[in-house]
Amino acid sequence: MKCRHCGSALRCNFLDLGFAPPSNAYLTAADLSKPEVYFPLRLKVCEECWLVQTEDYTSAESLFSAEYAYFSSASRSWLAHAARYVETITTRLGLGQESMVIEVASNDGYLLKNFVASNIPCLGVEPTASTAEAAEALGIPVLREFFGEALGKTLADEGRSADLILGNNVYAHVPDINDFTRGLKAALKPGGTITLEFPHLMRLIEQNQFDTVYHEHFSYLSLFTVGKIFENAGLRVFDVEELPTHGGSLRVYGCHTDDPRQTTNAVGLLLSEEEYQGLRTAATYAEFQVKAEQVKNDVLAFLLQAKREGKTVAAYGAAAKGNTLLNFAGVKPDLLSFVCDAAAAKQDKFMPGSHIPILHPDVIFERRPDYVMILPWNIAAEVRQQLASLAEQGTKFATAVPELKVA
Numbered sequence: 001m002k003c004r005h006c007g008s009a010l011r012c013n014f015l016d017l018g019f020a021p022p023s024n025a026y027l028t029a030a031d032l033s034k035p036e037v038y039f040p041l042r043l044k045v046c047e048e049c050w051l052v053q054t055e056d057y058t059s060a061e062s063l064f065s066a067e068y069a070y071f072s073s074a075s076r077s078w079l080a081h082a083a084r085y086v087e088t089i090t091t092r093l094g095l096g097q098e099s100m101v102i103e104v105a106s107n108d109g110y111l112l113k114n115f116v117a118s119n120i121p122c123l124g125v126e127p128t129a130s131t132a133e134a135a136e137a138l139g140i141p142v143l144r145e146f147f148g149e150a151l152g153k154t155l156a157d158e159g160r161s162a163d164l165i166l167g168n169n170v171y172a173h174v175p176d177i178n179d180f181t182r183g184l185k186a187a188l189k190p191g192g193t194i195t196l197e198f199p200h201l202m203r204l205i206e207q208n209q210f211d212t213v214y215h216e217h218f219s220y221l222s223l224f225t226v227g228k229i230f231e232n233a234g235l236r237v238f239d240v241e242e243l244p245t246h247g248g249s250l251r252v253y254g255c256h257t258d259d260p261r262q263t264t265n266a267v268g269l270l271l272s273e274e275e276y277q278g279l280r281t282a283a284t285y286a287e288f289q290v291k292a293e294q295v296k297n298d299v300l301a302f303l304l305q306a307k308r309e310g311k312t313v314a315a316y317g318a319a320a321k322g323n324t325l326l327n328f329a330g331v332k333p334d335l336l337s338f339v340c341d342a343a344a345a346k347q348d349k350f351m352p353g354s355h356i357p358i359l360h361p362d363v364i365f366e367r368r369p370d371y372v373m374i375l376p377w378n379i380a381a382e383v384r385q386q387l388a389s390l391a392e393q394g395t396k397f398a399t400a401v402p403e404l405k406v407a
């Protein structure tokens with residue numbers, strides 16, 4: 001296998017989570033009597049450009065045909081994050097009625113609606129029909145296509161080049177990251193700005209976030225590697241910010257290579273920190289598997305001990321990261337009887353692989369389990385607050401990452 005960015009042979013393993021079904025392939029009761037498709041879930045790292053990437057396997061396209069679509073507007077904190085971004089970037093770039101903003105993976109219009117409200121012309125690119133419809137209902141024009149070089153060139157030919165192109169949590173999800181980046185270049189006006197947000201590989205390693213690995217995520221990115229990919233496409237990263245979202249993300253600011261804007265100190269500082277953290281050293285990647293297995297073993301030991309003691313364990317949050325953890329650990333409903341989730345689309349379905357039933361949050365208050373495992377650790381504080389009355393009645397809470405904690 002060759003590196004998806006630079007084409008070098010990939011020899012260095014980073015993480016092997018065995019085989020798992022697509023993390024968002026939630027099952028109905030009827031599905032439980034059918035066979036389930038598993039794909040290998042393995043990551044390698046390129047020792048030339050340090051791009052961490054999923055191993056190739058056949059029928060990657062089928063992953064995106066899943067019926068379940070994530071609607072960004074479902075998360076209040078994410079909506080607030082988007083609104084703050086629009087306010088800041090509008091001022092920073094001086095965007096107005098003559099400007100053009102393109103968002104790649106515009107989802108349900110959770111972000112672009114803020115530009116519509118300010119009368120700044122915008123365009124969404126979103127291949128998922130259900131979310132694109134929701135955005136159109138808000139008055140946002142949407143192209144229902146996958147973004148890449150061909151679409152970028154078409155937009156430029158049609159006079160729809162952008163002053164700002166943004167992509168939140170899409171860069172790590174594209175199979176051909178070079179083609180996608182050339183698309184950004186093609187659709188960007190001279191003097192235009194690109195902003196991309198993606199989870200930071202440095203935090204993934206530091207915080208042991210192996211459960212954020214799933215098939216739909218093709219790349220795990222450092223600033224160093226993104227800089228290389230940009231450079232290769234005739235672009236330059238001129239600024240970067242660290243964000244707390246998704247366990248630690250980066251927002252990179254890009255421009256054409258020959259843009260007069262100077263590269264900020266933040267870029268150099270973060271590149272140095274990445275190097276200091278060992279992101280350009282093969283040994284750093286080679287050690288990660290052991291850390292992931294430690295969590296898996298601890299989670300299993302905890303669940304087995306609870307079972308022996310006759311205690312009940314449920315989970316909260318039927319998130320993709322929960323599926324990665326449960327499938328890696330081979331947990332089934334005998335050890336973890338049910339999971340509650342507020343999203344109606346997931347309720348009365350089953351977790352892929354583990355087949356743990358997903359129930360309405362009310363159930364957790366009725367059954368009062370001895371332990372609640374909070375699968376989306378990034379919102380653990382919020383969940384604990386929601387379940388505070390259970391804690392008063394003696395329920396204890398567990399989180400698995402960065403290490404198993406029960407309290």
Ligand SMILES: [Zn+2]
Nearest residue numbers: 003006046049
């Ligand atoms: Zn490479």
